Amino acid sequence: MSRVSVKIVGASGQGxxxxxxxxxxxxxxxxxxxxxxxEYPSLIKGGHASYQLDIxxxxxxxSNKIVDAxxxxxxxxLSIHLDEIKDGGYLIHDMPEWNFGDSDKKKIxxxxxxxxxxxxxxxxxxxxxxxxxxxxxxxxxxWSAFNQDVSKLKxxxxxxxxxxxxxxxxxxxxxxxxxxxxxxxxxxxxxxxANKDCSDAMLITGNQAIGLGxxxxxxxxxxxxxxxxxxxxxxxxxxxxxxxxxxxxxxEDEITASQMASASYxxxxxAMTGTSGGGFDLMTETLSMVGIIESPMVFVLAQRPxxxxxxxxxxxxxxxxxxxxxxxxxxxxxxxxxSDAEDGFYLTAEAHNIAERFQIPVILLTDKHTAESLFTxxxxxxxxxxIDRGQLxxxxxLSELKAEDRFMITDDGVSPRWVPGQAxxxxxxxxxxxxxxxxxxxxxxxAKEMFDKRMRKMEALKNSxxxxxxxxxxxxxxxxxxxxxxxxxxxxxxxxLDNKKIGYLHYSYIWPLKTEKLLELSxxxxxxxxxxxxxxxxxxxxxxxxxxxxxxxxxxxxxGRPFFYEEILDKIS
Amino acid sequence: MAKxxxxxxxxxxxxxxxxxxxxxxxxxxxxxxxxxSEVLMCFDIGCHGNMSDKVGGCYRxxxxxxxxxxxxxxxxxxNPKVNTIAFAGDGATFSEGMNHLVHAVRSNYPIVCxxxxxxxxxxxxxxxxxxxxxxxxxxxxxxxxxxxxxxPMDLVFSLSPTFVARGTSCDIKQLTEIIKxxxxxxxxxxxxxLQSCPTYNKFMTDEFLREHCSSVGSDYDASDIELARKTxxxxxxxxxxxxxxxxxxxxxxxxxxLKSREGKKSNLVEEVEKGDVGEFMEELV
Numbered sequence: 001m002s003r004v005s006v007k008i009v010g011a012s013g014q015g016x017x018x019x020x021x022x023x024x025x026x027x028x029x030x031x032x033x034x035x036x037x038x039e040y041p042s043l044i045k046g047g048h049a050s051y052q053l054d055i056x057x058x059x060x061x062x063s064n065k066i067v068d069a070x071x072x073x074x075x076x077x078l079s080i081h082l083d084e085i086k087d088g089g090y091l092i093h094d095m096p097e098w099n100f101g102d103s104d105k106k107k108i109x110x111x112x113x114x115x116x117x118x119x120x121x122x123x124x125x126x127x128x129x130x131x132x133x134x135x136x137x138x139x140x141x142x143w144s145a146f147n148q149d150v151s152k153l154k155x156x157x158x159x160x161x162x163x164x165x166x167x168x169x170x171x172x173x174x175x176x177x178x179x180x181x182x183x184x185x186x187x188x189x190x191x192x193x194a195n196k197d198c199s200d201a202m203l204i205t206g207n208q209a210i211g212l213g214x215x216x217x218x219x220x221x222x223x224x225x226x227x228x229x230x231x232x233x234x235x236x237x238x239x240x241x242x243x244x245x246x247x248x249x250x251x252e253d254e255i256t257a258s259q260m261a262s263a264s265y266x267x268x269x270x271a272m273t274g275t276s277g278g279g280f281d282l283m284t285e286t287l288s289m290v291g292i293i294e295s296p297m298v299f300v301l302a303q304r305p306x307x308x309x310x311x312x313x314x315x316x317x318x319x320x321x322x323x324x325x326x327x328x329x330x331x332x333x334x335x336x337x338x339s340d341a342e343d344g345f346y347l348t349a350e351a352h353n354i355a356e357r358f359q360i361p362v363i364l365l366t367d368k369h370t371a372e373s374l375f376t377x378x379x380x381x382x383x384x385x386x387i388d389r390g391q392l393x394x395x396x397x398l399s400e401l402k403a404e405d406r407f408m409i410t411d412d413g414v415s416p417r418w419v420p421g422q423a424x425x426x427x428x429x430x431x432x433x434x435x436x437x438x439x440x441x442x443x444x445x446x447a448k449e450m451f452d453k454r455m456r457k458m459e460a461l462k463n464s465x466x467x468x469x470x471x472x473x474x475x476x477x478x479x480x481x482x483x484x485x486x487x488x489x490x491x492x493x494x495x496x497l498d499n500k501k502i503g504y505l506h507y508s509y510i511w512p513l514k515t516e517k518l519l520e521l522s523x524x525x526x527x528x529x530x531x532x533x534x535x536x537x538x539x540x541x542x543x544x545x546x547x548x549x550x551x552x553x554x555x556x557x558x559x560g561r562p563f564f565y566e567e568i569l570d571k572i573s
Numbered sequence: 574m575a576k577x578x579x580x581x582x583x584x585x586x587x588x589x590x591x592x593x594x595x596x597x598x599x600x601x602x603x604x605x606x607x608x609x610s611e612v613l614m615c616f617d618i619g620c621h622g623n624m625s626d627k628v629g630g631c632y633r634x635x636x637x638x639x640x641x642x643x644x645x646x647x648x649x650x651x652n653p654k655v656n657t658i659a660f661a662g663d664g665a666t667f668s669e670g671m672n673h674l675v676h677a678v679r680s681n682y683p684i685v686c687x688x689x690x691x692x693x694x695x696x697x698x699x700x701x702x703x704x705x706x707x708x709x710x711x712x713x714x715x716x717x718x719x720x721x722x723x724x725p726m727d728l729v730f731s732l733s734p735t736f737v738a739r740g741t742s743c744d745i746k747q748l749t750e751i752i753k754x755x756x757x758x759x760x761x762x763x764x765x766x767l768q769s770c771p772t773y774n775k776f777m778t779d780e781f782l783r784e785h786c787s788s789v790g791s792d793y794d795a796s797d798i799e800l801a802r803k804t805x806x807x808x809x810x811x812x813x814x815x816x817x818x819x820x821x822x823x824x825x826x827x828x829x830x831l832k833s834r835e836g837k838k839s840n841l842v843e844e845v846e847k848g849d850v851g852e853f854m855e856e857l858v
Contacts (some may be wrong), residue, residue, distance in 0.1 A: 043679055049718050052580075070626055134629070171703045182696045200858060202854055202857035203857055204857045208857070211856070212850045215850050215853070216848045216849075216850050217846040217847075218770050218846050218848055219848075220646070220651075220841040220844050220845065221650065221651060224630075225646065227648060240853060241833040241834060242833050243852070243853075244833070245833055245834060245837055245844070247831060247834065247841060248833070249645070251676075252672050252675075252676040253672060254674060255640065255643070255645040255672075255673075256672070256676070259636070259637075259644045260643050260644070260647030260650070261641035261647060261649065262644070263634075263643070263644040263645070263646070263647030263648040263651065264647045264648065264650060264651035264841060265651075266634065266644075266647075266648060266651075267647075267652045267655070267841075267842050268652070268842040268845075269651045269652075269840075269841040269844065269845055270845050271647075271651070283635055285640075286640070289636060293634070293636075329592075339687055342620055344721055378855065379854045379858075380850070382847075382849065382850065382851065385847060386847075387847055389845070419632075419652075419842070420610075420612075420613040421610065421611060421613075421632075421652045421654055421655045421842065422610060423608075423610050424610060425610075425614075425630070426610060426630050426631040426632040427632065427636075428590060428625050428633040429632075429633070429634045429635070430625055430626070430633075430634070430635035431618075431635055431637055432635065434626075438625075438626060438633070440623075440626050441623070555821065569834065
């Protein structure tokens with residue numbers, strides 16, 4: 001795939017995200033696929049941050065490590081990113097007084113980097129404008145470097161400032177100034193051919209997609225406590241709450257958030273919570289409780305590097321075993337993993353069906369790279385989803401119920417469910433081991449019977465889950481296995497390699513682990529490789545535990561960064 | 574009361590205050606003519622929580638130590654038609670569950686918090702709670718507690734409550750009336766029930782309670798928060814019981830203050846259907 005990458009860098013608070021988002025939208029409307037990737041430190045003002053756009057005429061879902069241009073809004077960007085600019089690439093900045101150090105000069109010379117100075121201070125003075133328009137000038141310049149129609153860009157900026165009409169004229173002037181700026185050296189960042197098909201697509205983050213998936217699934221209550229990279233689910237659902245009528249509760253802690261959402265689910269609505277590692281730790285006693293009261297619940301666990309506070313604004317896939325093993329005692333659960341915006345929508349909705357069908361907790365994993373990256377995605381299909389409430393009893397059947405039907409011993413472990421407020425016999429939903437009507441028991445025979453009943457749901461659940469999805473070769477010589485945001489980079493690399501011998505097996509449903517397809521493919525493959533964003537190869541550990549298959553060839557990364565396009569390309573081609 | 578009875582035998586110690594509270598709650602529900610299917614009793618973990626399967630007919634939930642308030646609040650938000658009573662103990666509520674209590678009062682969730690206050694952790698065999706008196710040897714503090722004793726009423730009043738009451742396990746008649754008022758209050762109804770614990774609390778016996786507690790009487794003005802706070806926290810000579818504070822023109826409950834729910838006739842439990850996200854997708858194009 002022919003792709004172009006630009007990285008807008010500067011201090012947090014300088015408006016680099018707006019440059020990225022505005023350019024992304026204008027490009028998409030001009031027929032390009034865009035993938036937006038943010039790197040930023042865990043603070044509000046200052047610190048060094050970046051917004052990278054990878055642009056292509058075809059689907060793109062990963063970031064390049066080496067970019068065509070770096071646009072630097074502050075002096076830090078002038079030396080930090082030199083190694084990331086490709087030979088003959090651009091470094092665009094606005095520091096007329098800047099003296100590059102000797103080693104930087106050497107790099108610029110050796111790599112033939114074209115350094116472009118945009119005199120923003122001069123232009124701003126001339127316009128008698130506030131300094132905050134600096135980023136808009138760069139936006140205009142970048143747009144002209146892409147050789148795109150300026151009216152498309154202006155349209156997007158006007159929409160963005162729709163609520164502040166007084167600022168529109170000034171922003172239009174800035175776009176013009178940037179767009180018309182002529183540097184001594186001509187700038188041209190040649191974009192690949194546009195594909196007009198994506199003009200109706202969305203630009204959406206993974207977390208927005210999870211939010212929309214929840215709305216689509218009929219979730220009516222979302223309780224959460226802010227924690228990166230899950231917070232944007234909370235803020236997005238809060239932003240649209242007056243239209244959806246969903247109850248959004250920012251709780252006093254994650255224990256509360258998980259208890260409140262679990263209670264709302266218990267009452268018969270659909271509810272959800274979202275958090276990251278440390279917050280999830282606080283939710284695990286609730287997870288265990290949901291397991292024994294056999295009530296549905298969905299927990300979104302958005303991963304970032306740990307342990308403890310770790311690197312809060314970076315990505316990781318280090319909480320898979322946490323999701324599988326968290327919570328005291330043994331109880332059935334389902335662990336799923338989102339890998340892009342489409343998954344965010346469809347898997348979130350499916351998670352609620354699974355939770356209700358089996359009356360179990362579902363943990364929906366995502367990672368910062370999926371949660372906060374900007375995907376070019378077709379509009380989601382709203383026709384196919386059907387709400388499945390499992391064995392929820394309604395109507396006249398209620399009158400036939402007895403309290404002991406609620407936790408009735410059944411073959412697949414799933415019992416009829418009805419909820420407080422329904423005109424039927426009340427039962428006791430208790431965190432203690434119990435008899436079918438919820439009466440507490442410590443007797444050995446009924447205790448084991450009830451335990452077995454609950455655990456039988458794992459078998460029924462496993463039988464209902466799909467096998468992992470295979471991309472690339474149908475009968476691969478090299479079988480690559482991964483999960484989560486790895487899918488984006490793998491599919492980009494595979495579509496470019498056009499190598500008929502490589503296949504990528506992607507796990508969206510991870511626990512209980514489906515192994516049939518994996519064993520069939522691995523037995524025929526010459527080489528099996530696992531790709532994971534963690535240190536211990538956690539999916540590899542689960543695979544070994546469940547199948548005995550030991551995958552010794554591992555591509556592991558745990559420095560907070562996602563797998564970049566060239567990294568995977570180098571390692572597998 | 575048959576509607577709320579269970580076949581399961583009670584397992585509390587002889588003379589436990591939980592018997593009185595158990596009776597008063599069932600009686601309150603019957604006297605208010607509540608249909609058992611519209612009652613949810615939520616229990617914390619502790620001796621009192623063992624009531625969960627000693628009551629029948631209505632829906633019951635028995636959760637985790639210290640967590641009953643957020644669960645009861647989440648349940649009520651989902652279906653405000655269900656009368657939701659949270660049974661809590663002094664051990665959990667004033668230690669692990671303190672965060673929840675503070676925010677529950679502040680949030681004014683429309684639930685009843687029936688606090689079984691026996692001044693100790695009974696179920697774990699008599700350790701001091703945050704409200705255990707000074708100089709009393711307890712299981713894990715034979716020298717008495719080095720910490721100060723918490724005054725629950727002072728704490729609750731500092732949080733701008735909308736309903737505060739105090740009853741005792743040995744005056745079932747009065748407690749029944751208090752619980753009825755609590756259930757009818759559209760907001761967070763905090764009811765502190767002083768109860769005997771004959772096994773581990775040798776101080777606050779039924780005799781002590783009968784001697785020291787007295788009802789505030791019919792001429793008491795329960796709408797005056799300053800008077801109420803003073804009446805509630807001053808327990809030196811006499812312990813005032815009854816509805817001590819009921820906010821006049823009480824601020825709306827949490828459920829009533831949700832802007833996103835204005836004008837909605839249905840409850841969350843009636844709204845689980847496929848949501849159309851077309852409008853939101855269009856905004857992202």
